Amino acid sequence: MKRLVAGALLLVLAGCGVDDGRSIETDGELGGTLTVFAAASLTDVFTDLGDQLESEHPGLDVQFNFAGSSALATQVTQGAPADVLASADEEQLDAVADLGAGDPAVFAENTLVIAVPAGNPADVRGLADLADAGKSIALCAAEVPCGAAAARVFDAAGLTPAPDTLEQDVRAALTKVQLGEVDAALVYATDVAAAGSAVEAIEVPEAADVVNRYPLMVLERAPNPLAARAFVDLVRSDTGRQALADAGFRLP
Template sequence: MLRTACALAVVAASLAGCGGADSPSGVSGDVTVFAAASLTETFTRLGKEFETANPGVRVRFNFAGSSALAQQINQGAPADVFASAAPANMTQVGDAGGITGTPVVFARNKLRIAVPAGNPGRVSGLADFGVAEARIALCAEQVPCGAAARKAFEAAGVTPRADTLEQDVKAVLTKVRLGEVDAALVYQTDVRAAGDEVEGISFPEADKTVNDYPIAPLAKAPNAVGAQAFVDYVRSDRGRAALAEAGFDSP
């Protein structure tokens, strides 16, 4: 009888979520992910799927420019995972001792010209970014999309006349969606995410603007098990499929 009672107690505790992890993979609690703004739609989707696969787990996201995220992490902001839009920002965190293991590139992205629906500014290429009359939005140079834009303009021999410099690519995209500017440089994934509100224009120098996206668990992760599990999920077949659907290129 005692053995039976003990067994029933173990089952009851398991059903109540006591004495063990809530998910079959052993992941529990919150997983906090600091991710580049350009990953917003894809990671939000993957986060929900990760929660479904791991009952009891909650994924919290902080989306912003990779440079701002790196600074926050280095200043002690609690996070489990960092996904950057460029290796340089990951290196900043790694050099400060904030990375566990070796960051892995999980996706690639490149720039496209974004214009409002109907292209009212009649923008056709990078040369139009140097025209004084054109209203232009770009990412600030310390942000990966801004650094990539600088390379594109240098390759094209164009000096851009930016009316506004934003701290992440989603802020730039918003300017286009609202019709506040005639053109901007954003990632190809952002053009796709904007749907009919934005039109994308390819340009030859885009191949010189490819950004590698690295991901890694953080050394001071409050949830180290959850951090590694989320990184593994992003790199899984399902993660790669979601990234491809969003327009990211494979590494």
């Protein structure tokens, strides 16, 4: 009973308390501004889904802040007015989990693949080629998430990689593949999917267990909780799942 009263009170507060025009509702229609903080690797998928939600609800304006997961976590902790947070890193989300309304749920997964320049000039076939000092190899530095994941893959495979450069992020590693300056790099499947025809992916069976899981949650202090819920539902719908799969994500 107490819970019901509290819930009702919350609804009343939500209905009349917010007066800054961010969550104006008209006849149950979503409106105002929805602010989504999301990991940079979600840029393409989420932008499309946001456009779709806006076209379904003409009064709604969806704003995105795409950045690294640790930067997003910091911004949310510092009180940034976000409605939804989608992270590429479960650990980073754990740090802000108590700011969420409900538990975060994993909605997508990303795995590492070998990226090679179109045509695979150095004839790279698998992870063992990345331990070949004669080949020019780019990996992410151990300090950034893709580098930590790569280290786990090599550990599991019992290989010592022979990188020529340890890149500051996954896109920098991919750029060097696109330019043909390295023979191969270990990057995320989604990055290869986004890079187009200049880059080819080689599946890495050894990487199957090293998975980056993407959690998603509505924030407790979301200025526009209804729109936030609608966006999360869209991401988890068949449409959302299809868009994620097309972008190279695995679905849990």
